[in-house]
Amino acid sequence: MSDTYYRLFKHVLLGPPLKAIYKPWVEGAENVPETGGAILASNHLSFSDSVWLPLVISRKVVFLGKEEYFTGKGPKGFATRAFMEGVGTIPVHRGGGRASEAALRTGLQVLQGGELLGIYPEGTRSPDGRLYRGKSGAARLAIESGAPVIPVAMIDTHIAQPIGQKVPSRHPIGARIGAPISLAEFQGRQSDRAALREATDRIMQAIRELSGQEYVDRDAAIVKRELAKQAREEAGE
Structure with a gap:
């Protein structure tokens, strides 16, 4: 995706009408460095988080998104792909092993190119508005690249657009x-699980302080599966 397309999408096609209708606010924008690679580590409450965050800061934000967003067929598939490209999303294959490693390599390239990389450490949207245990990818990227981590709290986006709702409410x-987090003390320890967990917990604590969310020391994806199973059982399926 070209920077021209991104600027067109953000400053002409998408940004102005969304700002006029929803009037999103931002606190602490001065904590985002004007130049150089950095990681924006955010809580994840709504599908539209990847829209609102780039709209309220001046720099381009690159997100890593599941490749399924880019492979759909027909008008809906085209619209989804165009939207994802427009908001700065790079497709990656999700999964463990080589897929996870490839995603990390892609993220590292973004940071080494001097860009802002948006990451949701929880790995998926919160199923209930609480903040869940972070995965270690953001910490690993920060340690390996030397880039600062900027904690971000999206506020009330899940109220404006709950899971399943296509258009946000007003x-x-x-x-x-928040202020940048330096993980310089962990330099060279990107393969040390204990160091990665400590660094990740530090990032999540900073997000928690900004968001005021209740923290749950569990994997959000597992909780989602449990809730889906419970819903099926209650429905008698």
């Missing part, structure tokens, strides 16, 4: 951006 939403 509820006040915003982003709270």
